[in-house]
Amino acid sequence: xxxxxxxxxxxxxxxxxxxxxxxxxxxxxxxxxxxxxxxxxxxxxxxxxxxxxxxxxxxxxxxxxxxxxxxxxxxxxxxxxxxxxxxxxxxxxxxxxxxxxxxxxxxxxxxxxxxxxxxxxxxxxxxxxxxxxxxxxxxxxxxxxxxxxxxxxxxxxxxxxxxxxxxxxxxxxxxxxxxxxxxxxxxxxxxxxxxxxxxxxxxxxxxxxxxxxxxxxxxxxxxxxxxxxxxxxxxxxxxxxxxxxxxxxxxxxxxx
Numbered sequence: 619x620x621x622x623x624x625x626x627x628x629x630x631x632x633x634x635x636x637x638x639x640x641x642x643x644x645x646x647x648x649x650x651x652x653x654x655x656x657x658x659x660x661x662x663x664x665x666x667x668x669x670x671x672x673x674x675x676x677x678x679x680x681x682x683x684x685x686x687x688x689x690x691x692x693x694x695x696x697x698x699x700x701x702x703x704x705x706x707x708x709x710x711x712x713x714x715x716x717x718x719x720x721x722x723x724x725x726x727x728x729x730x731x732x733x734x735x736x737x738x739x740x741x742x743x744x745x746x747x748x749x750x751x752x753x754x755x756x757x758x759x760x761x762x763x764x765x766x767x768x769x770x771x772x773x774x775x776x777x778x779x780x781x782x783x784x785x786x787x788x789x790x791x792x793x794x795x796x797x798x799x800x801x802x803x804x805x806x807x808x809x810x811x812x813x814x815x816x817x818x819x820x821x822x823x824x825x826x827x828x829x830x831x832x833x834x835x836x837x838x839x840x841x842x843x844x845x846x847x848x849x850x851x852x853x854x855x856x857x858x859x860x861x862x863x864x865x866x867x868x869x870x871x872x873x874x
Contacts, residue, residue, distance in 0.1 A: 639680075639704070640704065643678055643679055643680070643704075646677075646678035647675070647678050650674055650678070651798060652671055652674070653671065653674060653675055653678070654726065654797075654798065655667070655671075655798065656671070656675060657724050659697065659698060659701040660698065661694055661695075661698055664694045664697065664698070665690075665694065669690050669693070672684075672690065672693055672694065672697065673685060673693065675697060676693055676696065676697055679697060679700050679701070680700070681693075681696055681697070681700065726797060727795075727797060727802060727811050728810060728811055730792075731792050731795060731873050731874065732873065733788055733792055733873050734792055735792070736791070736792045736793050736804035736811075737790065737791050737792060737793060737804070737806070738791075738793050738803075738804050738805055738806035738807075747833060747836045747837060749785060749789065750782060750785075750830070750833075750836075750837045751836075751837050751838070753778070753781050753782050753785055754778065754782075754837050754838050754841065756781075757774075757777050757778040757781050758774070758778065758838065758840075759771065759774045759775045759778050759840070759841065759844040760774050761844075761847075769847065770844055770847035770848065770851070770854075772848075772851070772854040772857060772858065775844055775848055775854075775858055776857065776858045776861045776862070779827065779830070779858055779862050780861055780862040780865045780866075782826075782830060783823060783826050783862045783865070783866050784865060784866060784869050786826060787866060787869060787870070788869070788873075791822075792804075792873075793822070794814075794818075794819060794822070794866075794870045795811065795870060795873070795874045796867075796870050796871045796874050797874060800813060801813070801814050801815060801816055801818065801819065802814065803818055816867065819863055819866060819867060819870075820859070820860075820863050822866075823859055823862050823863040823866065824859060827858075827859060827862075830845075831845045
């Protein structure tokens with residue numbers, strides 16, 4: 619009777635067994651962070667991964683004694699064969715509970731950060747100056763006497779800009795994430811997170827610096843003078859940008 623009810627609902631014993639198999643495979647894969655880097659099950663993609671990693675994947679997929687498979691090529695063939703047989707089961711095509719065992723990493727990548735929806739820093743939307751004035755009131759820049767000259771305190775400028783950069787990331791842009799030491803940047807054109815290098819964060823840091831400089835007078839009358847002094851000090855400017863980029867990287871990792 620129970621079996622008849624399940625068949626009437628479109629969920630047969632065979633279909634339930636297939637779903638159970640997929641759930642088991644998915645749960646096993648989740649236990650191994652290194653397997654999250656495998657985003658496709660096809661020969662070309664699997665060849666890019668190491669043999670130990672492929673043996674781990676094979677074990678999760680139910681291949682017994684993967685260490686005894688004679689070659690990497692044969693192991694890949696067995697993995698792809700099992701995946702293809704599972705993929706063509708009707709549980710993959712129709713069931714609302716279907717699980718794609720190779721897309722777990724990609725789903726994690728494309729998910730928004732917990733702090734909010736992302737906005738590419740290429741966007742024309744600008745942040746509000748009130749927040750920037752508030753930051754400046756807590757971390758204002760100042761000038762000091764050095765060798766009978768009044769010069770900008772690079773440290774104070776570095777602290778102000780680092781705090782401002784992190785504020786804008788948390789409150790406005792939220793456009794970077796780091797998953798398993800891989801950097802991703804959100805792009806408005808495709809509305810997706812794409813792989814980038816850490817240098818993209820350096821570029822973002824410079825872009826924000828230039829935008830803050832363009833509206834410095836709206837934040838405080840003394841700030842344009844500080845930017846002018848920074849731009850005349852190549853080493854000082856490099857230090858400010860580098861310190862801010864490193865601080866932002868730590869912040870991004872904490873938000874991912």
